[in-house]
Amino acid sequence: MPDVQTPQQQKITIRLPDGSERTHPTGATGYDVAEDIGAGLARDALAVKVNGEVRDLQRPIEEDADLEVLTWDDAEGKMVFWHSSAHLLAEALEALYGDVKFGVGPPIEDGFYYDVDFSDAGRDAPSSEDDLAEIEEKMQELAARDVPYEREPVSKDEAMQYFTEKGAPYKQELIEELEDGTITFYRQGEFTDLCRGPHLPSTGAITYPKLLSTAGAYWRGDEDRAQLTRIYGVSFPKKKLLDEHLEMLEKARERDHRKLGRELELFTFSETVGAGLPMWLPKGTTLRETLEGFLQQEQLERGYEP
Template structure:
């Protein structure tokens, strides 16, 4: 059956065969192969195959390395290379998830101890070895039952948990050499297409962002199609470090964050307080000019308020625990809006008053757990 690749023409593709079987034909037209494709807002790589029904009127939009979206393919493959490297060096490690991100990629990995700087160096060396081998990737669709057996044999508990939540009867896996991962894609044709890669840091992250789950070690990295792009990115990171607000806040005597007081709790120093005051005055001036009415509300309220507002049903894990005072439960406010409803309810309203706009420079309290951000 014929498929259309935008800008390249029509090609004959038999059902069940991967797109990469078209490469010899496409090379006759262009020396620059697409990194992958897009169809109905979904990314598709060379390893995809289609059934007869899906091939009907199939039109793919090619994505070349010059396109920013190509980085999704590159960095997703980089995360798999990272996972393979970790498994080769630390066979007892268990894999979580490893997606591409806006700035690079990461992989969440369970291991008996945190990975240190020396570990990171060894892993990066192994990553570069795997890239140098130019390993081909393969995609297969298998039944959920087969996937269960596979990842049970590999003792990958987190993958088994993910398999149970997948809605379809079939799942896709990608493999390179002896490494296999549960994955939807998309990926590059081979590991050798990764031209520049750097592992950046390690941080703790609870499995699925829930502190009740095991702590995993999130290895961050980035990858590009050229060494020049990587160099520019690393230089930009250094510049960001130089401009880090925590560093500048201390150096310029604007504010301080003290471990004895608590992480993320800011003490504004005199110089910083002056700047803050100027910004707040400007903020008030702009809002008042646009018809907002300034209000002030408490930092704490009865727990019942947060039940009525719905915060306890949908946001409780991000709120500080309640406190008991004179047999009544109170909680610090995570948002201002419920209080503003009470401001509005102070009297009967007419439609002629609308729009009514309230504004507040309120301090809200969010319980941001270590390893979640």
């Protein structure tokens, strides 16, 4: 009789971006594949893309697949890094502020944010640089524990029960809109969040978080809903990368037209009139009228009717 492979013996074929193929046992993880390719890649790996879907490194692969290992050099790798950083921010806020209620905390093009309701917290919402520095310090403390991000599929009833008991109305609203069988939690240590993922293998990679600012944000962008505090941040695996990013932000601030307009006495802004409406000062008015006159003269000379 022919040998019959048990599930543990069955193999899957992994196709890599360069066209090469590797064979692994069914249930091998993205990390297993990265390690098979090379120790350096395994060390730098943040997540994997399996048949076009970005996944956790530790998630088992059950069938033949096209696979790409994602690192910091990949845009999708950065998204995973910043998504996990948003969860770390939430854990730090819960540790420092007590009864906070979380909205959403996605990665964005240049970092991450989390929308948070501090109305029942034990202290005022963070607003100052000192507040943000305190939260950063807590994030670094939590990251240093190097605990894993663990994915857990849950039923809709289980998810609703958990966040109802926790008193998390924004999460409950999100769960109401999800289909049963598609819901996952992610845990790091004692902190649990509703999330599709994917996430880093552990918190230890987030060595250099930086919180940049806070702003008001209506829940789900609806001005008739609760106003939450949005905390913006960015994070990096190396200090050099953080320093370069902060230098870039500083140069951008120096070139900000609002700053230059005030310094050159061209225009100013007023909260009374509206923060987005510039008010021309005498120098600015002269400059604008000169430019308008030049353009009108050029148009006339080229046959355009005024």
